Amino acid sequence: MSIELGHFTLILAFVISAVQAGLGLAYWRNSGWIAQFVRQAAVLQFIFVAISFAALIQAFVISDFSLSLAYQNSHSLQPLIYKVTSVWGNHEGSILLWVLILVMFGAAVALLGRNLPNQLRTLVLSMQGLLGAAFMGFAIFTSNPFLRLNPAPFEGQDLNPILQDLGLAIHPPLLYTGYVGFSICFSFALAALISGRIDAAWARWVRPWAMLSWTFLTLGISMGSYWAYYELGWGGWWFWDPVENASFMPWLAGTALLHSALVMEKRNALKIWTIFLAIITFSLSLLGTFLVRSGILTSVHSFASDPTRGLVILALLAAFIGGAFTLFAFRVSSLRSGGLFAPISREGALILNNLFLASATAAVLVGTLYPLILDAFTGTRISVGAPFFNLTFGALMVPLLIVLPFGPFLAWKRGDLIAVTQRLMGAAALALVVAIIVFVLSGTQVSLAPLGFLLGFWVAFGAFADLLYRAKFGRIALGESWRRLIGLPKNTWSTALAHFGVGVTVIGIVAVSAWETENITTLKIGESAELAGYSVLYSQKDRPPGPNYSIERLAFTVTDTFGKEHKTSSEKRIYTASNMPTTEAAILTFGFSQLYIAIGDATEDGGQVVRIWHKPHILLIWFGTLFMAGAGILSLSDRRLRIGAPQKSKSQLKAAE
Amino acid sequence: MAMTRKQKRLAIIAGLAVVLAIAATLIFTALRDQIVFFYSPSELQEKSVAVGQSIRVGGLVKEESWVKEGENNRFVITDGEEETTITYVGILPDLFREGQGVIAEGSLTSSGQFSATTVLAKHDENYIPKEIADTLKDRGEWRTSDEVNSN
Numbered sequence: 001m002s003i004e005l006g007h008f009t010l011i012l013a014f015v016i017s018a019v020q021a022g023l024g025l026a027y028w029r030n031s032g033w034i035a036q037f038v039r040q041a042a043v044l045q046f047i048f049v050a051i052s053f054a055a056l057i058q059a060f061v062i063s064d065f066s067l068s069l070a071y072q073n074s075h076s077l078q079p080l081i082y083k084v085t086s087v088w089g090n091h092e093g094s095i096l097l098w099v100l101i102l103v104m105f106g107a108a109v110a111l112l113g114r115n116l117p118n119q120l121r122t123l124v125l126s127m128q129g130l131l132g133a134a135f136m137g138f139a140i141f142t143s144n145p146f147l148r149l150n151p152a153p154f155e156g157q158d159l160n161p162i163l164q165d166l167g168l169a170i171h172p173p174l175l176y177t178g179y180v181g182f183s184i185c186f187s188f189a190l191a192a193l194i195s196g197r198i199d200a201a202w203a204r205w206v207r208p209w210a211m212l213s214w215t216f217l218t219l220g221i222s223m224g225s226y227w228a229y230y231e232l233g234w235g236g237w238w239f240w241d242p243v244e245n246a247s248f249m250p251w252l253a254g255t256a257l258l259h260s261a262l263v264m265e266k267r268n269a270l271k272i273w274t275i276f277l278a279i280i281t282f283s284l285s286l287l288g289t290f291l292v293r294s295g296i297l298t299s300v301h302s303f304a305s306d307p308t309r310g311l312v313i314l315a316l317l318a319a320f321i322g323g324a325f326t327l328f329a330f331r332v333s334s335l336r337s338g339g340l341f342a343p344i345s346r347e348g349a350l351i352l353n354n355l356f357l358a359s360a361t362a363a364v365l366v367g368t369l370y371p372l373i374l375d376a377f378t379g380t381r382i383s384v385g386a387p388f389f390n391l392t393f394g395a396l397m398v399p400l401l402i403v404l405p406f407g408p409f410l411a412w413k414r415g416d417l418i419a420v421t422q423r424l425m426g427a428a429a430l431a432l433v434v435a436i437i438v439f440v441l442s443g444t445q446v447s448l449a450p451l452g453f454l455l456g457f458w459v460a461f462g463a464f465a466d467l468l469y470r471a472k473f474g475r476i477a478l479g480e481s482w483r484r485l486i487g488l489p490k491n492t493w494s495t496a497l498a499h500f501g502v503g504v505t506v507i508g509i510v511a512v513s514a515w516e517t518e519n520i521t522t523l524k525i526g527e528s529a530e531l532a533g534y535s536v537l538y539s540q541k542d543r544p545p546g547p548n549y550s551i552e553r554l555a556f557t558v559t560d561t562f563g564k565e566h567k568t569s570s571e572k573r574i575y576t577a578s579n580m581p582t583t584e585a586a587i588l589t590f591g592f593s594q595l596y597i598a599i600g601d602a603t604e605d606g607g608q609v610v611r612i613w614h615k616p617h618i619l620l621i622w623f624g625t626l627f628m629a630g631a632g633i634l635s636l637s638d639r640r641l642r643i644g645a646p647q648k649s650k651s652q653l654k655a656a657e
Numbered sequence: 658m659a660m661t662r663k664q665k666r667l668a669i670i671a672g673l674a675v676v677l678a679i680a681a682t683l684i685f686t687a688l689r690d691q692i693v694f695f696y697s698p699s700e701l702q703e704k705s706v707a708v709g710q711s712i713r714v715g716g717l718v719k720e721e722s723w724v725k726e727g728e729n730n731r732f733v734i735t736d737g738e739e740e741t742t743i744t745y746v747g748i749l750p751d752l753f754r755e756g757q758g759v760i761a762e763g764s765l766t767s768s769g770q771f772s773a774t775t776v777l778a779k780h781d782e783n784y785i786p787k788e789i790a791d792t793l794k795d796r797g798e799w800r801t802s803d804e805v806n807s808n
Contacts, residue, residue, distance in 0.1 A: 233748065271798055282709040343668045355673060359680035366684050370692070381695035385762070392683045399676075520747050522727035581751045598747035601725065609728045611748050 003067055006055025007146035010096075013048035014140055016041050017132035024126025031118035039110040045132060046107035053087075053100045056145055060087050063288035066152030069093060069145045073207070075577045077548035085168040091293060091309070092145035094172060098208055099135050101173075101180040105209075106132065109184060116205060123191030131183055134316050136323070142309050158548065158577030166476040167227030171220060175247060178217025179285040184209040186282035189275045189325055193331040198271050205263035206278065208636060210261060214254045215632030221247050222625035233583050233598040235613040237512070237621060240389040246288030247366040249361050253281040256357040259350045267347055267412060269345040272335050273354070279328060284361070290317050297372065298530045300425040342414040346361070349407035349415075356400040363392035401455045401506065405462025408495050409469070427465040431457035442515065452510030460503025463496045490638040498631035505624025508592070509615035518614070521605040532614035533561040534595055541608075543655060549573040549582075554599055555606060570599045583593065592619040665707050685722040693762065698739040701771075714741055723755055734759065743771045750778040 020041035027034045059067045060083050063076040073093070074086040088097040090252040106128035113121050139145070174256050186204045192198040216305050224247065229237040238244060259278040263270045291297055294310020341347040367384040405427065409420040435454040468474075470492060471485035507639050528537035537557040552572040570586035586597040593616045600609030695713045696704065706712055716734035723732040729753035730745045732755075743761050753759060753776065 233751075340662060340665065342665055343672065348669070351669065351673075352676075355676050359677065363680065363684050363687075366688070370688060382692045383695060383762075384688075384692050387711075388687045391687045391691055392680075395683055396680060520728045581749075583751055598748055600728065603725065603727055605728065609748055611728070 002055040003059055003064070003146055003148065006052040006059075007022070007144075009048040009055075009069065010052040010136065010146070013045040013052065013475065014133060014136035016045045016048070016393055017129040017136060019129075020045070021126050021129030021133055021272045024129060028088045028119055028126065031122075035118045037123045038087065038122050038129070042103070042106040042110035042125045042128065045129075046103040047170060049096075049100050049103045049136075053096055056087050056096065057084055057091065060084065063156065064152075065156050065460045066148050066150070068147045068149045071153050071156050073159050074156040075548055076155060077576070078159065078164065081166070081169060082159060082164050087165075087174050089159050089163045089168050092139070092143045094137065094176075095139050095143050096145050096295075097172065098176055098180060099139055101176050101620050102128070102135060102183060103132055105181055105184050109209075111656035113205070119195055120188075120191055120197070120202075120205075123194055124187045127187035127190050128183065129468075130322070131187070134320070138309075138316060140314055142312050156577070158575060161233065161549070161573065161575040161578060161580045161582045162228050162576075165227065165231055167223065167231060169330070171224045174216050174223055175220030178213050178215075178220045179247070179250060179288065181209060181216060182250060182278075182282040182285050183214025185213070185257065185278040185323070189278035190327060191358075192275060193327050196331065196334055198275065198335055200268045201267050203261045203274060207258070207265060210254060210257050210278075210281075211632050211635055214251070214258055215629050215636070217254060218629045218632065221251055222622050222629070223276055226622050230585060230587055233585050235518070235585075235596045235598065235615065237610075237618065240367075240386045242368050243292050245364050245389075246443070247574050249364050249368075250281050250284040250288060251484070252357050252361040253277060253284055256354045256361070257281050259353050259357075263347050263350050267341065269341065269347060270351070270354075272332055273377055275335070276328065276441075277354075279321075279324045280361075281390065284365075286313075286317045286320060290314055291368070297368070334505065341412070344410065344417050345415045346407065346410045346412045349410050350401060353400065353407065356396050360393050360396045360400075363396060364389065398451075398455065401459050401502070404459050404499060405465065408463075408466045408492075408499070423469050424462060424465055427461040428458060430461050436652070439536070444515045449510055449514035452514070453507065456503050456510055458503070459506060460500050461463075463499035463503060467492065467496045490634050494631045494635035494638070497632075497634060498628050501624045501627025501631060503624070504620050504627060508617055508620025508622075508624060511620065512615055515616040516613060518612060520609070520611045522603055522609050524605075524607045529610065529612060531595075531612050532616075534614065535559040536595070536612055538608060538610070538652055549575040549580060554586075556586055556597055558595060560590060568597070570597055572599065589619065592617045592623070594618055694698055695760075697736040698734060698741040699736050701741055702739045708767050711762070711764055713760055713762045713797050714743070714771055715758065716741070717758055718753070718755045720755050734761070742769075743773050743776075745773040745776055749776055753778040 020038055023034055024038045056067075056069075058064075060074050061080065063070065063074060063083070065071040065074075067079050069090065070086075073090045074083055078086065087093045087462075106125060109116075109121065109128065110122055113124075116124075133505055185206055188202065188209070192202055225237050225244075228239075229235070257274065257328055260270050260274045260277055264274045290310065290313045293313055367388050370384055371382050374382055404418055405424055406417075409423055410417075411414075431454055435450060436455050439450045467485060467488065470488055471481045473481045473485070475481075476484075509543050517532050519529055521529050523529060523536075523538040525538055525540060530536075535558065537559070538558045539555045541552065541554050544553055550573065553569050554571075555569045556566065557565055559569055564587050568586040568588050573582050573584065573585040574580070574581070583599060585599075588595045588597075592613070596613040596615055599611075599613045600611065602608050667702035690797045692710050693713055694706075695715060696706070698714065698716050701714055716735065718737045719740065723730065728746055728748070730747075730749060731742065732745075733740050733742050735741075743763075744766075745761070745763075755768040755779065759770065760777040762775040762777075763771055766772050
């Protein structure tokens with residue numbers, strides 16, 4: 001019964017969002033009952049979609065296999081957490097999750113955006129309604145999660161075993177919140193274009209939403225990367241795979257958007273570009289959804305997909321992106337940029353940031369779509385892999401990282417490059433010394449590694465140089481300096497923390513690329529293999545009972561460089577329902593480094609194929625992203641950025657310019 | 658050094674143009690040199706691919722062709738007409754099985770075998786890499802995934 005209720009509320013929400021979009025777009029100038037209605041509709045459809053989603057979860061939890069989706073993707077023996085995550089571990093359910101997050105953001109704007117001008121809010125919510133109607137329509141007509149089976153099967157077919165992992169509980173919700181959150185920026189951009197009113201206040205309203213989405217997207221991509229790293233058993237953390245690129249492009253564009261919106265907010269400049277980025281970022285999110293859901297590109301992360309539904313998404317994609325850019329083209333001439341500045345200034349640095357991030361996004365986009373285009377026009381089948389992306393993306397990141405620490409030091413309007421360079425000398429010298437020490441102590445075969453370390457340390461130390469300079473460190477009494485440091489605005493801390501995170505991630509990436517070692521061998525019980533000073537002993541094999549799978553467990557005893565022993569185990573699982581095997585690698589963490597043991601098949605004479613990697617400082621890659629996400633949260637907690645913060649009066653705005 | 662409004666704008670635009678030109682050059686150079694072509698075993702026979710050049714080959718793993726010696730694997734992939742022998746050192750994906758579609762990335766050795774650095778198999782029962790599906794359709798060897806699975 002609850003399934004029909006969920007189906008019904010989804011259809012209701014679809015109708016509401018269509019009406020909301022239609023009425024809102026037709027009568028957005030009306031600030032009376034239409035504005036009121038649009039707000040209430042946004043909240044109401046969220047409630048209805050939430051009921052619908054809850055109904056789906058309930059059906060999965062009680063293993064109601066009369067629901068076709070539950071039959072195909074769940075099993076009564078699955079642990080509870082995987083019964084819940086099975087809901088979005090498939091096409092239909094993940095689209096409903098997408099829709100749920102979309103309407104959640106719409107409701108958030110309706111509830112939190114009290115201080116928005118009525119017309120702007122009505123337009124934003126109408127655009128959200130349009131998106132909601134399109135994707136709810138897509139769900140209902142092509143990907144309906146509420147279809148019943150009659151007669152109901154007794155047992156489900158089980159969720160794809162590779163997805164039966166905690167990663168599925170964490171990664172998709174975070175990623176989708178990031179993806180879909182940018183729809184608010186998209187709607188704000190279109191609303192601004194329709195109403196023709198774009199000013200610094202617009203950027204101030206949009207920036208918290210962009211920051212929120214960016215924070216979630218950062219976490220989503222990072223957790224996805226870690227999940228793939230430990231689950232796929234190849235020891236890789238990033239494959240430049242189409243599905244990964246699909247999530248990385250909105251992140252790059254979103255990062256550019258955060259920076260350009262800052263210029264727009266503070267200096268009333270870069271308006272056209274900021275609007276353009278807001279549209280592009282969400283368009284790339286939509287493109288990502290299409291690439292992932294259509295299965296049009298071969299990916300290591302590909303799951304069952306349906307090309308016909310992919311076509312419908314492509315049509316939606318074309319309609320929204322095409323519509324948005326048409327509107328942009330018609331309206332762009334009516335926008336006027338203000339705020340003049342010298343090339344060397346905070347604005348100039350942020351433009352440079354945007355330039356490199358946008359070029360990098362373009363490089364990733366070209367690399368991701370080129371195989372499709374070439375296949376369509378010439379029939380030649382190619383793939384574009386890591387070498388392409390390392391060359392293009394890597395080369396574009398180098399200058400960005402070099403100039404990154406200068407940005408926060410430069411004054412708005414006109415900066416003094418010589419003075420800033422002097423202030424950064426300390427950080428540069430420290431980075432150089434540390435990089436040399438690292439290089440001398442560890443050495444490396446990878447020729448570019450020393451440069452990479454230098455860049456990473458430069459960015460990380462440069463981020464703190466800004467804080468120390470602002471706290472007048474070394475120029476006044478230490479205690480006073482400390483008080484100033486603590487008292488710095490949260491946004492200053494947030495900038496430093498995010499940039500520090502970039503440095504940490506870069507150091508992690510360079511360290512793994514430079515020093516990773518591996519050993520592929522065959523071990524019998526009692527034999528051991530050596531790698532990077534560690535000794536890995538294959539101690540025993542047993543078969544403990546598992547919930548919905550059978551287990552073959554290989555125990556290893558690892559002796560570290562200090563002679564200390566660590567026990568770990570790797571598992572081969574056969575899932576009962578699907579008869580599908582998966583392998584769980586054994587991973588031991590030493591500081592920031594990890595020892596990664598993947599197991600293969602048993603040989604006929606009782607040996608076991610093992611592949612052992614030593615991943616030096618690999619955890620830094622993900623810790624860096626946690627710093628970035630933490631910076632996002634810190635920035636969101638800043639009173640001045642808060643969504644409900646009171647508007648600055650006109651006189652204050654003038655004074656700030 | 659006071660710049661006029663015009664000079665400032667010019668300096669910024671010139672800077673943008675230089676960076677964009679460099680980015681475009683990078684992308685086009687990389688697209689020429691860093692792409693990996695995909696061949697079916699038949700195409701591999703028809704075309705002369707240089708030894709050591711990085712390519713991808715794909716097809717169905719031939720029944721009873723998979724030989725394991727510890728961590729050394731050898732198997733044959735086929736598109737129904739021609740066959741390619743592939744060697745791979747390491748651990749093959751969990752879902753690597755005879756009769757199923759795989760893609761191998763690597764290069765030809767001087768002995769005419771294909772030495773793979775990466776082998777991609779499908780992630781779930783319903784998924785066949787698109788290139789393989791296309792190849793098999795071209796060769797009239799297409800079977801639905803259910804039929805493939807029933808082997």
